Every structure is written in structure tokens, then in C-alpha cells.
Amino acid sequence: MAAHRARRWSLGGSALLVAAAFTFITAGPSADRADAAPAPAALTWSDEFDGPAGRAPDPSKWTLETGGSGNGNHELQYYTDSTDNAALDGNGNLVITARKNTDPHLKCWYGTCQYTSARLNTARTFTQAYGHFEARIKVPRGQGMWPAFWMLGNDLGTVGWPHSGEIDIMENVGHEPRTVHGTVHGPGYSGGGGIGASYTLPNGAAFADDFHVFAVDWTPESITWSVDGIAYQTRTPADLGGNRWVYDHPFFLILNLAVGGDWPGSPNAGTAFPQTMTIDYVRASTSGGSAENGGTTRTGAVKGIGGMCVDVAGASTADGTPIQLHDCTGVDAQKWTLGNDGTVRALGKCLDVRGASTADGTPVQLYTCNGTKAQQWAHTSGRDLTNIGADKCLSTRGSSSADGTPLQIRTCTGAADQKWTVG
Template sequence: MAAHRARRWSLGGLAFLMSAALASAVLINTSDSATNRAGAATTSTTWADDFDGSAGSPPSASKWTLETGGSGNGNHELQYYTNSTNNAALDGKGNLVITARKNSDAGLDCWYGTCRYTSARLNTARTFTQKFGHFESRIKVPRGQGMWPAFWMLGDDLGSVGWPDSGEIDIMENVGKEPGTVHGTLHGPGYSGSGGVGAAYTLPNGKAFADDFHVFAVDWSPSKITWSVDGQVYQTRTPADVSGKKWVYDHPFFLILNLAVGGDWPGSPDSGTSFPQTMTVDYVRVTTSDSGDTGGGTPRTGAIKGIGGMCVDVAGAGTADGTPIQLHDCTGAEAQKWTLGRDGTVRALGKCLDVKSASHADGAVVQLYTCNGTSAQKWAYTAARDLTNTGANKCLDAKGNSSADGTRLQTWTCTGAANQKWTIG
């Protein structure tokens, strides 16, 4: 797990953060607003990047800073981080692509000599920090021995107190030798490096994270931090988990995305590792929490509207297992009031939105069914307005691209078409 890593900052990075701390007055710090809203059971988006822009353009400088250097970041990593669009660029399809390449510049020096690889690392230290809330990103990781993608956070006081006293929250780390597993970890004073506190999540049926996009998130409150993958919660940590040591998750943190190559934990690339390798990021989103002390995902309640402005509806307002789900004119009835829960379920009339027989096939029937915790009832709502069944990795779809009253709903391979786009509330 991530505990094999000693530290994630470099001397150059620390110097950068110390200068950033001097400019902290311009940081967007939403900790007060998040706390003030805590008792109101409401949420708001405080920061997001959907990576819209022309192909080949750099990530927004108003949101991200690209770090540079080849220090190894305390982990004997092999890459040199650049600020070039060769290593971090938009793809013109709403994604950020971080690319690790073999280095061809003989003048590029790393801690071990001429650098073998280049890659990118982006942070929001100068532009955005937040204390508490929901932090998530939809990412497709690279593949191969020696690859080390990560989505994580560091305390904004890093420049003054140093690491690990500033705290570190690893939302997602993957190493290529474990293609089906990601790790979530806390690092703080007295529980860093090999003593980091965390857990792993492994995909079922031998699947690899590099095969498709997945949503990685944490929900952070004053008393606990909860990790999830595709809406499935897999660990919660509280001050009791640090065994009497200081719980340092009480101040703003900033975001980091990076793709490392090699290092003490993943090991070096081998003959089976092809280059270039890419870490593709669909979006990053931060919201305030719906209350001051909740775990899991952020619940949302309301109508789900789709193609033609029609509402997702339980046919006949029936509550029997197997009741069809359809499109219907919006009426405000209870059969059209849905709750996206912290556990990844979508509920109406006391039951769950369910894929019949847990099918992974295109055209699988969507129905109302007694909630049972299976993957057929796990859903993720994305910034692109897809409502995805995470068990099958397929999108909720209006059959035949129809908006007619009574159109049945099904799951289908995600295409981005209008009949797969949904608005909640």
C-alpha cells in the first residue's frame, strides 16, 4: 500500500509551496462557507475542472500549477516533471491527459543522472484550498509495471510545518504491478511512510483499473474521512485510527494529480512496459458536505430529468419487485422523486433502481427492486450527467432514443448521446 512510500514532496516543491504560502491571501479558501452550510443539509460546488478546451492546449493556469524537476520526490522516482504539453494537455474531448514518455533530452538531469522519463504533476496550491467536503475525480489510469498514478491532497501549511506534519490524504494511488487495486491512505505526524493509515480496494472478477474510467472520492468531515470507488465506500478513518497521535485534518488542503514512473513502491518499468503511458482525467470536482459530519457520497434528492425534459418514473407508482422504470411527463409525484444515496444507490418509494439479473449486456432492463447492496444497484452520477451502473459500467439509457411517454429505461454502453444525459433536482 501507500505506506511503502517515504514522502511525496521534493526540496524544489517545498520551496515552491513556501512561496505560495506567502501569497495565501489570494487562495480560494472555502472552509468557512463549508462549515457555515454544514447544518443546512445543502451542498454546493466550490471548485471544478471539466477540462474543456482545444486538443493540445495546456491545463488552465488559473486552476493548476505544473511542477517541474527530477528530484525523485523522496521515493527514488525516475521521471522528470515538465510543464510541457507533451506531458500534460487537454485532448479536445473534455479530458486532461497526463503522459509519461521516454526522455530524449540528454540535457535533462534527474537525481540519478540523465533522466530516463518525463511526466507531469499538477497542483492547486496557489489557486484553491478547502477544509472538509467531497473531493472526487473520474480517472482512467495507465497500465504497466512501474506506473504510479495518483490523485491526492496536501495540507496548505506544508511550507511552514513540513511533511508529514501538514498531513496528506491519498484519495487514489495505483501501482502497475497491482492492476486491479487502488489504495487510499493518510499520512501525518507519527504515521507516515511505512506507518501510513489506509486500505486497498480491489475490483471484482480480475478487472483492471486501466480498462476504463472510475470515480475516486473522499468525504472529509471534522471527525472522519471516508473513501469510495464508483460510489462504493471501502474505508472510513477517524482520530481513533491514528492511535493517539495528532489528527491533522483540520485545516485546508490543496489538490494534486500526477503520474510517477518507478520509485521504491512500484519498482522500475520492465521490458513489458510500453511507452508512452497515459493517465486520463475526465473531471475533478469539489463540493461542500451536506452536513458537518457525514461519510460516503453526497446525497441528492429530486426528479431525474432526461431526453425531452421527461422524468424518470416508477410505472404506475408500483412498489412490487420488478416494477418497470420509464420516462413520463413530470408530475412531481412520489414515483418521480429519487434520492442518490451515499451508498451509491438510487432510491424511490423505498426501493432501489436495479439492473435486472445484474446483467452487463446492452439493453438490460432497469427496474425497481428491494435494496440488497449488490452491484446491480450501484450507480454513479458524473459531471458529464451520465448515470452509470458501476457494476456493469454502463449508462442509464432511454430505449430507442425516444422521449415518448412510457419509454422504458435500460442500460447501454455509454455513448454520450442525449438519451443518456440526466439532470437531478
């Protein structure tokens, strides 16, 4: 266990929390899923950091935090939004650079800041619950360096830390050049009480010598950490000593390079500056799997009563677009993916129960994927398509099979208008 800090969030970070697209939740017991062959993971978000040298990180993907609060850990850096501290290198990498500060106007919690660096998050642009998250990173070297690749819950701004949850995918402190740490923090197990483990490179190698891939595989029941594909720990609710497992909602990604702090200590005379954290890529995907663990993915037309197809009205991608029955034509508005994450998707958005209502007759619609239970579905062996949030079945209005009939949720009765086949 890494007994290292009280917290890593900042007020600036919590202010950035907004709803984000492409959020994935696993729904329903595997016993209710139709059998299928193992499914590959599907990439849901990535940044390969391609672009000319000196360009800032893509603002459609990353927000650069600023400030010198110390982030609850007495860190010494001031986080800037300057390309002096975070920029592409022109070779497909993002480079976060920690420098000695030369600006007397930059103020930190302890006075004039000694160092500058960068911290980036996806709170405004991307959150996801469950799946595979990885980054290929070359860490800096030296006493006082503290690079990290980690995640915070998207409800940080409302419930606060640690109730929002924190998943540290990789942390390294400079006085441990061969070792990285993976940790979870939540209510009753935060700061020095975080639950985790470490991984040490063999043969005396240091993580700063080369790139390494740091990853977690996160399901509703467990989180597994790996380095270069080698799993080194798994945590489940049973590891929390009765405390609450808060890893049941979307999280956002963070990359940062801190200087100093309670855990790594301050740089010393042997620490050279500037120091760099080089990131080749960051990727998120759904987890692959098999019917044995609930991981199935199927794509095709969803056909119901009268052989009619589930269709996005007008092939519109606007939030709130009604879902209807329509003659099967093979258009993209009728191509649905039932994923191993519990979503049912077409045109890049999710099948959603309007207003997250549980009432009979509530219409279903196309909506930006947001990880709520209104977007969790289970296709049972009896061919019901059940919404997990409402515990009700996808049905046609008035049991009709007419072209243009709106779809809705209704108490499951086994009626013909509640039976659906995929593909």
C-alpha cells in the first residue's frame, strides 16, 4: 500500500466537471445474456498526440488546469496552460515538462513558485465507467519527481473527494526509480489509507529508461492493474473492509507531473531540470470478454413484431430523437450494437429512456451516452430487451407493428411486441 497523500484533487479540477459523452456501463446478469463468442474490446476514446512540435494538447480532449495550491499534498509546482509545460513533440508524443520557475509573479501556497509543470484532465470532454484504460509513458528521473496517470469520479464536484472515488493507474516517485504504484481511494480508505500495491521492474531497470504501458481493467466487481501487460494486483469490494465500493459511475482521466510533495519529498541537488514525462498515447476501450463473464457484443438490425426494424426517426443524431418501428432497409439508422457494456447504440449514441422514467409508456429516444441506468439494457435468452433502470421491456405503442410506430418501455408481459432479435 502506498501511504502517500491526503488527496490529489483541486478546486480547479472539481469546477470542470460536466456531463460527457461516450460513457459505458455493464448491465444485467450474464445469465440473462444470449450466448456469444468472445468479443474484442472496442476503442471508445484515444489521443495519439499526432501533430507538429510545439502544438498544445488538443482542447477538444484535454483541459489544462492552472494554479499553485499544492493540491493537498504540499506540492511545489505551479500548473500552467503554457506550451512550455505541455506540448506535442512532433514525433507522436505529448511531453509534460517540469521546469524551474523564472516568473516572480507566479505564487504558490508557500510563496513565489519554485517550479512550473502541467496537469491535464478530460472532465469536460470524456468520462467512462468500466473498461480498459491504458497509456504508454516514459517517466522522468530524479528525487522529488512525481508523475501520475489516474482517474477521478465525475461526481467530484457534488459529493467531494474521496466519496467520488479515485483510481491511480500509475504513480512513480523519484526515489523509487524501479517501482510504480496502483491505488484506489474512497470513503474510509483514502490518503495514506488507500488500498493498492506496487510493481517493480526486474534486473535493476528504471522506469525512466524507456516507455512502459500502464493499464487498468475495470468491471463492476473488480479493478486489475498491469504494467506492460503483466497484471500485478486485483481489487474487489471484499478488499475494502466493509467500506463502500464507489467505482460504479463514470470517471475522467488525468495526466500530471508534480514536483515535490509529502510523498516524494523535495528535489535535491542531484535533481536536474527540466524533467519530462513523455506520453505516447492514452486509450480507453470497452473490455473484451465472453458469455461466461457477460462480455458479449452483437451488431445488426434489431427486429421485432411483424419483422419490422428498430429505427432512429429521420436518421437524426440529435439528442431526443424518437425511436420507432420501420420497414427494414439496412440503413445506418437501423444498425444497432448491443455491447458488453450494456448499451444499445446507433449513429454513435445510446438507446435511452426519456427522463430516466420508470413509468409504463415512457418513450425511448436516441441520446448522448452518459452511463446512467436509463441507458443500460439486457437482451435476455427469452428475447426481451429490458431496461435495467426501469426493469421494464422495450415495447411498441399499442402493440402495433405499423411503420412509424413509436417505441416505449412497459412492464414485461411476454407479448409479441416485446420480443426482439439481433442481427
